[in-house]
Amino acid sequence: MRSFPALASILALVLAGCSMPEEAPAPSSLTFTSDGSSISGPSQAEEGWTRIVFVNDGPGIDQAALYRLDADRGVEEFRAALALGEAPSWAVAAGGVAGAMPGARAVALVQLEPGTHVVGSFIPGADGVPGAAKGLLASFDVVGREGPLPREPTSDAEMTMVDFGYNASALGKGMHSVRVANEGSQPHEAVLVALAPGADVEAFLAAMGPGAEGPPPGAVVGGLAPIAPGGHGYIELELAEGGHAWICFVEDPASHAPHFALGMTDPFQA
Numbered sequence: 001m002r003s004f005p006a007l008a009s010i011l012a013l014v015l016a017g018c019s020m021p022e023e024a025p026a027p028s029s030l031t032f033t034s035d036g037s038s039i040s041g042p043s044q045a046e047e048g049w050t051r052i053v054f055v056n057d058g059p060g061i062d063q064a065a066l067y068r069l070d071a072d073r074g075v076e077e078f079r080a081a082l083a084l085g086e087a088p089s090w091a092v093a094a095g096g097v098a099g100a101m102p103g104a105r106a107v108a109l110v111q112l113e114p115g116t117h118v119v120g121s122f123i124p125g126a127d128g129v130p131g132a133a134k135g136l137l138a139s140f141d142v143v144g145r146e147g148p149l150p151r152e153p154t155s156d157a158e159m160t161m162v163d164f165g166y167n168a169s170a171l172g173k174g175m176h177s178v179r180v181a182n183e184g185s186q187p188h189e190a191v192l193v194a195l196a197p198g199a200d201v202e203a204f205l206a207a208m209g210p211g212a213e214g215p216p217p218g219a220v221v222g223g224l225a226p227i228a229p230g231g232h233g234y235i236e237l238e239l240a241e242g243g244h245a246w247i248c249f250v251e252d253p254a255s256h257a258p259h260f261a262l263g264m265t266d267p268f269q270a
C-alpha cells in the first residue's frame with residue numbers, strides 16, 4: 001500500500017507530460033507578390049489564421065483576393081470561367097488583401113480552410129478585363145495542421161458589413177487591427193481608400209468608372225477582399241490623418257450594380 005501513492009504521483013506526472021496543452025502559435029505569414037502580369041507566392045499553406053501579405057511590384061492597383069474551390073472543381077475550371085467573364089459561383093470568397101497601390105504592400109488576416117485556393121487580382125484594368133483573366137492568378141493548397149491551430153488575431157476596432165452598408169468603429173490615425181465581419185447575405189469586401197485632400201468618395205468612384213480620364217483622387221491603402229457571408233477577417237494597417245472611405249465593389253447578382261451604387265460606401269475622417 002505504501003508504494004501506491006508514489007506510483008499514482010508518477011503516473012500523474014507522466015500523464016501531465018503527455019497531455020500538456022501545446023500553446024497556440026501566432027498566425028503564420030504568406031506573401032504574394034504581383035509584377036503586374038503574374039502573381040507569385042507559396043504553393044502550400046496550413047489551415048487556420050494566416051497573415052496574407054500582398055506586395056505590389058506592378059504598375060497599377062492590384063490585389064491578392066482568395067477564393068476556395070469546390071473539391072471537385074479545379075483551377076483550370078476557374079480560369080475557364082474567368083475567360084468567359086464569369087465569376088464562378090462554386091468558388092467561395094475567402095478574403096485576402098483588397099488592394100495596394102504600385103510599390104506598396106498591404107496586410108490582411110484570414111482563417112484558411114483546407115482545400116485548393118486561387119489568389120489573384122480581380123480589379124478590372126483600363127480594358128475592363130480583370131488581371132486574373134490575363135494571368136494574374138495563382139493557386140495554392142491549404143492542408144490540415146498537426147498540433148494546435150494558430151490563435152485568432154486581436155483587434156482595436158470593429159467593422160460589420162451588411163447588404164448594403166458598413167458599421168465601423170471610429171478610426172484615428174496610427175496603427176490598427178480592424179476585425180471585419182460579413183453579416184450580410186452576399187459576399188462583401190472592405191476596400192480602404194485614402195482620399196486626396198478636398199476629394200469625396202463620389203469623385204473617387206467617378207474617376208474609377210469606365211471612360212474616366214486621369215488618376216482617381218485618392219489611393220487604395222488596403223482592406224479585406226471579398227469574404228463569404230458569415231466569414232470574418234482582420235486588416236492590419238497604419239492610417240494617415242485625412243479623409244478615407246470604405247468601398248465595396250462586389251456586384252449584386254440581381255441588379256448587376258456594384259454594391260457601392262447600392263449604398264455600400266462609408267466615408268470617414270482619420
Ligand SMILES: [Cu+2]
Pocket residue numbers: 164187188189248249250259264
Ligand atoms: Cu458589398
